Amino acid sequence: MNLSRRGFFKAAGAAFATSMAFELSSKSETLAVEPSADWKLVNTEEYTNICCYCSGGCGVICSTRDGELVNIEGDPDHPINEGGLCPKGATMFQLRNVVDPETREIIKNTNRKTRPMVRRPGASEWEDITWDDAVAEIAQWVKKTRDETFETMHDGITVNRCHGIASLGGSQQNSEEEYLINKMMRSLGVIAIDNQARV
Numbered sequence: 474m475n476l477s478r479r480g481f482f483k484a485a486g487a488a489f490a491t492s493m494a495f496e497l498s499s500k501s502e503t504l505a506v507e508p509s510a511d512w513k514l515v516n517t518e519e520y521t522n523i524c525c526y527c528s529g530g531c532g533v534i535c536s537t538r539d540g541e542l543v544n545i546e547g548d549p550d551h552p553i554n555e556g557g558l559c560p561k562g563a564t565m566f567q568l569r570n571v572v573d574p575e576t577r578e579i580i581k582n583t584n585r586k587t588r589p590m591v592r593r594p595g596a597s598e599w600e601d602i603t604w605d606d607a608v609a610e611i612a613q614w615v616k617k618t619r620d621e622t623f624e625t626m627h628d629g630i631t632v633n634r635c636h637g638i639a640s641l642g643g644s645q646q647n648s649e650e651e652y653l654i655n656k657m658m659r660s661l662g663v664i665a666i667d668n669q670a671r672v
């Protein structure tokens with residue numbers, strides 16, 4: 474069938490009019506949405522940020538209203554992702570806020586941990602610990618483990634290495650953080666150092 478440019482637009486217009494007539498007569502839910510309903514980003518402030526999930530480093534725009542995060546989406550101006558996000562990054566909003574299955578309201582994610590916790594040897598439950606105590610305890614365990622497992626000589630060769638500690642970096646760490654972690658681990662003599670850049 475030959476269809477001229479003018480004919481195409483006529484046909485498309487007729488199809489659209491028919492579709493609209495159907496929508497109006499069938500009380501479509503889409504058209505039933507209140508036209509006065511606020512656009513979700515009305516009165517928000519925007520901040521650019523980086524996705525926290527992997528070393529891809531995709532850019533995101535975080536929108537807040539009254540100090541509360543209300544939306545996260547890909548940043549179209551970011552050179553890495555140009556607005557796109559993988560499924561994991563696209564659900565980043567749920568780290569902090571989720572939809573209540575009962576009320577359909579957006580509520581704080583109750584599974585999100587905002588304080589350090591510790592599970593003591595032999596214990597089955599986790600308990601809260603302050604940041605100061607957590608850092609102090611980690612430092613004590615690192616010192617103790619390093620002192621007990623540090624090896625200076627092996628088969629007559631100076632090795633100065635620590636077998637008792639391993640370091641595994643997370644995908645959320647950027648290059649500068651990884652550099653510092655590597656530097657610190659090497660200074661302790663740790664040789665088992667790795668990082669998983671993506672999950």
Ligand code: SF4
Nearest residue numbers: 524527529531559562
């Ligand atoms: S997790 Fe996905 S969205 Fe986030 S930085 Fe990696 S590729 Fe990008």
